Amino acid sequence: MALTLASAARLLTRHHLLREIIxxxxxxxxxxxxxxADTPFEAVTYDTRTVSPGSLLFCKGRFRSAYLDGIDDRGLAAYVAQTDHSxxxxxxxxxxNDVRKAMSxxxxxxxxxxxxELTVIGITGTKGKTTTNYFTQAVLNAINGNRTALFSSVDNCVDGHTYVESDLTTPESLDxxxxxxxxxxxxxxxxVMEVSSQAYKVDRVYGLTFDVAAFLNISPDHISPIEHPTFEDYLHCKRQIVANAKRLVLGADCAHADLIREDAAAAGIEVSTFALHNAGRDEGTAADVIAWPVDPAHSAYEIAADGRDLGTFHLRLDGDFNYLNAAAAVALVKAAGFDPADADVARALHAMESVRISGRMEQFRDTESNTLAIVDYAHNFASVSALLDFIDERYGAERPRVTVVTGxxxxxxxxxxxxxxxxxxxxxxxxxLTFEDTDTEPVIDVCRQMLGYVTDPNIEAGIILDRTExxxxxxxxxxxxxxxxxxxxxxxVIGKGEEQWMKDRGRHVPYEGDTHIVSRVFKLGDETR
Incomplete structure (x- = not known):
């Protein structure tokens, strides 16, 4: 049914959002x-620059009446706002009362x-959202013939195969x-879509119910005056996905798992679990889907669901944490109604093995020395520690000298x-320590602050602001x-991955990209990636 002024008012009233019409x-x-009142709107937008005849405009954020100068000449039909702009x-x-909720x-x-008209799968957690997203999409595409869309912090895909770089982890609701x-x-x-804590903080997914939701893990992150003031607020926002889902997949070893289970019980939804075991299948936390290494180097893993072995997996995306993400993807596919014991589904699970995500866990070998470079988006304690754990597990016996380039x-x-x-x-x-994205804060101040946290006398630490250098x-x-x-x-080399831009004082500045710089300096072609 078309959206009109009358139907919009009824919907807003039903959700106790409408104050008055002016x-x-x-x-x-x-x-x-x-x-x-009963004339359908021709378009919806939150950008005054795109207003066309018959548009409904959402005045969100720090909107000012001055932004409406000349808007009537462009045929604005109506606007939604928390302030009268008559x-x-x-x-x-x-x-x-709340323009963001109204916009959604x-x-x-x-x-x-x-x-x-879609089976919508939402994935949240501090780390692993993107990888689990891509793994889940790959398996579902193998099952349903490339008919799985994806929203992620890296790319969005609406046709099953064409990927367009994204701006936000979770898109604005209208988008x-x-x-x-x-x-x-x-x-x-x-x-399948990533659901960030900010998505609930600013109501990007307000009113959206997920057929299946995953809560992968939680650890302190995004704590700042413009994001979450405390860890409690961060966790609270993440937990909202549980009350807005029909089924939940939960990391069995997730911190605060008991609280999240209480959320699920209060919402009356079923919970299934996944876990990573460091040795055999029985040597870890009990879970519905488990993964465990089959060799000392942890280069391949077995995965089992409900006690049934699903085979050996060798992922292109290396590292224990990625096999944990693979277990999560299996649990999500199962919760979405596909039985891993089915032969076709079991074969489809191996689609995860060929998944590559730009700038995530990409490894490069130098042509001139015994040097390995790993490019990844790792950007907090959990993800950086997991990457260093991988180096220890895979290469520790060789006692490699480790250098970290980060901001x-x-x-x-x-x-x-x-x-x-x-x-x-x-x-x-x-x-x-080097350049990372910023709006107003000088990057040199960030780097100097980080340098001040260095207490280990055995680490050589310094600042080189130019990231390429x-x-x-x-x-x-x-x-x-x-x-x-x-x-x-x-x-x-962590934090930027394959992004070919830098955010410098609010502007996007062209940048070669970490993966491209490493390939160039190592004298590798793109085909080696």
Whole structure:
């Protein structure tokens, strides 16, 4: 059904969001007191620059009436806002208590509630969301013939095979429902999407019910004045996914798992679990889906569901944490209604083995020295520690010299700065602090703050602000040390992955990209990646 002023008012009233409707000097709760109450809106937008005849505009964020200058000439039909803007436009104003919640509800209606035509799978957690997302999509695509859409912090895909770089981990609600409609129109039957804590903090998924949700893990992150003031607030936002899902997949070893189970019990939903065992299948936390290594180097894993072996898996994305993500993906596919014991589903699970995610756990071998470079988006204590654990497990016997090239985002997640340094101390021999994205905070201040957290006298730490120079310096240094003592070197380049831009003082500045710099300096072609 088309979205009109009348149907929008009814929906907002039902959700206790509508305060009044205003046009010039008329104030009412009755939409039919205004012209065109039953005329369908032609478009919805939150950007005044895209307003066209018949548009409904959402005035979110730090919106000012001045932004509406000349808007009537472009045919604005109505606006939704928390403030009366009738002094700036003759368009009808739907004045609401919360414009973000209103935008989510009304956008879903405008696009015909596409979520009802998809099996929607939402994945949250501090680490592993993106990888689990891609693994789950790969398996579902193998089952349903590439009819699984994806929303992630790296890419969005609405047709099962075309990937477009994303701007947000979880899209703005209007964009999400627009892309869901595109996915349905492309014949998609499933959608897997990352759900960030901010998605609940700022109501990007308000009113959306997930057919299956995953809560992977939780550890302190995103604590800052502009994100979450405390860990409790961060966890509380993450937990909202449970009350907005029909089934839950939970990491068996997740911190605060008992509380999350209480959330599920209160919501009356079924919980299934997954876990990683460090040795045999019976040597760890009990879970419905488990993974465990089949060799001392942890280069391959067995996975079992409900006690039934599903085979040996050798992932292109290396590391124990990625096999844990694979177990989560199996649990999600199972919760979505596909039996891993079925022969076709069991074969489809191996689609995870070929998954590559740009800039995540990408390994490069130098052509001129015994040096391995690992490029990853690791950006907090948990993810940096997991990467160093992988190096220890896989290469520890060779006693490699480890160099870490990293920064930390300006203006937000200030807790990460000390966490990254703490993870590297006593485990790396060199730490190069460098450029990371920022809005207003000078990057040099971030790097100096991180340098101040270094207490290990045995780690060589310094600042090279130019990120390209920092990576090139790390490679030159590794080659020199290899030539001197023959000891292998491992360089961790973390935080940016394959992103070919830097956010500098609010502007996106072109950047070669960590993976491309390493490939160039190592004299490798793209085909080696």
């Amino acid at each position: 046009q010039d000097d008329r104030w009412s709760l009755d939409p039919h007191r205004f012209d065109g 002094s700036a436009t003759h368009a009808v104003g739907l004045i609401v 509800l009304l956008s879903a209606e405008f696009y015909g509630r596409p979520q009802d 999400a429902f627009r892309m869901m409609r595109q996915a349905v129109d492309h014949g998609m039957t499933h959608l 930390s985002a300006g203006d937000k997640a200030v807790d990460r700065r000390k966490e990254i340094v703490d993870a590297c101390q006593h485990r790396a021999e060199r730490l190069i 920092a990576i090139e310096t790390a490679v030159a240094d590794a080659r020199e040390h290899c030539a001197r003592d023959g000891r292998p070197n491992v360089i961790m």
